[in-house]
C-alpha cells in the first residue's frame with residue numbers, strides 16, 4: 001500500500017484524472033532523470049573516445065606540417081570538452097528538467113558528429129547516430145528526438161558537406177552518402193517517434209491504473225462525506241500501534257466522540273443539512289488536533305480520535321474540552337442555524353496487554369457514562385466505571401425488551417379542583433422489571449430518550465391513555481381530562497402530530513380532553529416545526545400544559561408564542577411552601593402571572609393539608625399530589641371516579657372546607 005494515500009493533504013483532492021496526470025508526470029520525470037544520468041556517463045566516455053580516435057588518426061595521417069598538433073586532436077579535445085561538460089553538469093545538477101534533456105540531445109548528436117569527423121569516418125556513422133537516437137528514445141519525449149534529428153541534419157550538412165576538408169583536411173562524406181544518411185535518419189526517426197508515442201501511452205496507462213488503485217484504496221480507508229479516515233483506517237492504525245513484539249509500547253489516547261442532537265437536526269432539517277453539519281463538525285474537530293493525530297468518522301454521528309504519543313489524561317481532557325467547546329458554537333447551515341453538542345469518552349493506552357477491542361470498549365464505556373450524565377462533556381475511563389456502566393447497559397437492554405414486548409403499564413394520578421372536584425388524571429408510566437424491580441420513570445425515561453425508544457413508547461402511552469380516558473368518557477364521565485407527558489424527542493419527531501391524532505381517532509377521545517404536558521426545557525430545545533405541530537394540535541382542540549414550571553428556562557417568551565393552556569408549578573416550589581415565605585411568594589407570583597395570561601394553574605406535589613390551604617388562598621386552580629392520591633392503577637382510578645360521581649356530599653364537604661382532598665374523603 002502506498003502510505004501517502006493516508007496522508008491528510010491528499011485526502012480532499014483525490015480526483016482520478018488529476019491524480020493519473022500527477023502520477024504520469026512524476027513517473028516521466030523519473031524516467032528522464034535516469035536517462036539524463038545514463039547520458040552523463042555515455043558522454044563522459046565519448047569525450048576520451050573522441051580524443052583517442054583523434055590521436056590514432058593523427059599518428060597515421062600527420063606526416064609533417066607547420067604545427068606539431070593535428071587539427072583532429074585539437075577539435076577532439078576542445079570541441080569534445082565544450083560538448084561534454086554542460087550536459088554532464090546539467091544531468092547531475094538539474095536532472096529531469098525539460099531543458100536538460102533537450103541540451104543533452106543536441107550535445108549528444110554533436111558529439112556523434114564530432115566522433116565521426118575526428119575518426120575520419122572510421123567510426124561507423126549509421127551505427128553511432130542511430131545508437132544515439134535510440135538511446136534518446138529512452139526519454140519517451142518525441143520533442144527530444146526532434147531536437148536531436150534537427151541537430152544531426154544541420155551538423156551533417158555543415159560538417160559533411162559545406163565545411164568538409166577546410167577544417168579537418170578530409171571530406172567526411174560524398175553527396176550520395178550524405179543523402180542516404182539523411183534518409184536513414186528520417187526513416188529511423190519516424191520509427192522512434194512512433195515507439196516513443198507508444199511508450200508514453202503505456203506510461204499513461206500505468207499512471208491511470210495506479211490512480212485507480214489509489215482511489216480504491218482511498219475509498220476503502222476514507223469516509224466519502226467528510227474526507228476523514230474511516231473505521232478501517234483507525235483499526236489499521238491501532239493494529240500498528242499495538243503491534244505485538246514491537247520493542248517499546250507506544251502510548252496513545254483513544255477518544256470515542258458522539259454528537260448530541262445530531263439526529264434531531266438531521267430529522268427536522270433534512271439529510272443535506274445533516275451532511276453539511278457533519279462536514280463542518282469534522283473541520284472544527286480537525287482544527288483542534290495536531291498533524292500526527294488521527295481523526296476518523298466511524299459512521300453516522302460517531303467519530304474517533306487517536307492522539308499518538310499522549311500519556312497524560314490531563315492533556316487528553318484538555319483536547320476533549322476544546323473539541324466540546326468548539327462544537328457548542330452555532331453552526332450556520334444555509335438558511336438555518338443549528339446548535340449541537342458532543343460527548344466524548346477517553347481511554348489511555350499506557351502499557352501492554354490491551355488489544356484494540358478492549359480500548360474501544362473502554363472509550364465506549366466512558367462515552368456511555370458521559371451520555372448518561374447529561375451529555376456535552378467528556379470523561380476518562382477508569383476501572384470503577386465498568387460495573388456501573390455495565391449495569392446501565394443491562395438496563396438499556398431490558399428496557400428495550402420491555403418496550404418492544406409491551407411489558408409497561410400506566411398508573412393514573414388524579415387532578416382535582418380546589419373545591420375537591422375530580423377533573424381528570426395524569427397518566428404516568430410504570431415499569432416493573434424482573435431483574436431491576438420497580439424502575440422509576442425518572443431513570444428510564446432519559447434512557448428511553450437516549451435510545452430513541454421513547455418514540456414507540458410515547459406512542460403506546462398516548463394510545464393507552466386516550467383509550468382509558470375514552471372508556472371513562474363513554475361511561476358517563478364527560479369532562480374527565482387525561483394529561484400525558486410528552487418528551488422533547490417525541491415533540492421533535494416528524495410523525496408527532498399524526499401519532500396524537502391517530503390515538504384520538506382510534507380511541508374516540510374528544511381532543512379537548514387530551515392535555516399534553518411538556519417541560520419548559522423540552523420546549524426550549526425545539527425548532528420552528530415543533531411549534532407548528534403544537535399550534536396544529538391546538539387547532540384540533542388538544543390542550544397544552546407546561547410541566548415542572550419554574551425549573552427550566554428563564555425566558556418566558558414561549559408562553560406568548562405557544563397555545564399554552566395550563567401551567568403546572570413544579571413540586572420543588574410547593575414542597576416547603578408552608579415553612580418558607582420565599583417559596584410562598586414565588587408560588588403566589590407564578591399564579592398571578594399565569595392568571596394575567598389567562599392560564600390555569602395546577603400545583604404539583606401537594607403532600608399535606610397546609611400546603612393545599614395556602615395554594616387555595618393564593619388562587620391556584622387545580623391540585624395534584626400525594627395529599628389527594630398517588631398514581632394508581634386504572635381500576636383504583638375508576639373508584640375515584642365512582643366516588644366523585646356517586647356521592648354528592650363529597651362536593652359539599654370539599655366545597656365547605658375549600659381545601660378537602662379526595663384522599664381525605666375516601667379515607668372516611
Ligand SMILES: Nc1nc2c(ncn2[C@@H]2O[C@@H]3COP(=O)(O)O[C@H]4[C@@H](O)[C@H](n5cnc6c(=O)[nH]c(N)nc65)O[C@@H]4COP(=O)(O)O[C@H]3[C@H]2O)c(=O)[nH]1
Nearest residue numbers: 428429441442445461485486487605606607624625626627
Ligand atoms: N414527592 C412527590 N411526588 C409526587 C407527588 N405527586 C406526584 N408525584 C410524582 O411527581 C411526578 C409527576 O410527574 P411529572 O412531573 O410529569 O414527572 C414525570 C415525567 O416527567 C416522567 N414521566 C412519567 N411518565 C411518563 C410518560 O409516560 N412519558 C414521559 N415522556 N415522561 C413520563 O417521569 C417523571 C416522574 O414520574 P413519577 O416518578 O411517576 O413521578 C410523578 C408523580 O408520582 C407528591 O405529592 N410528592
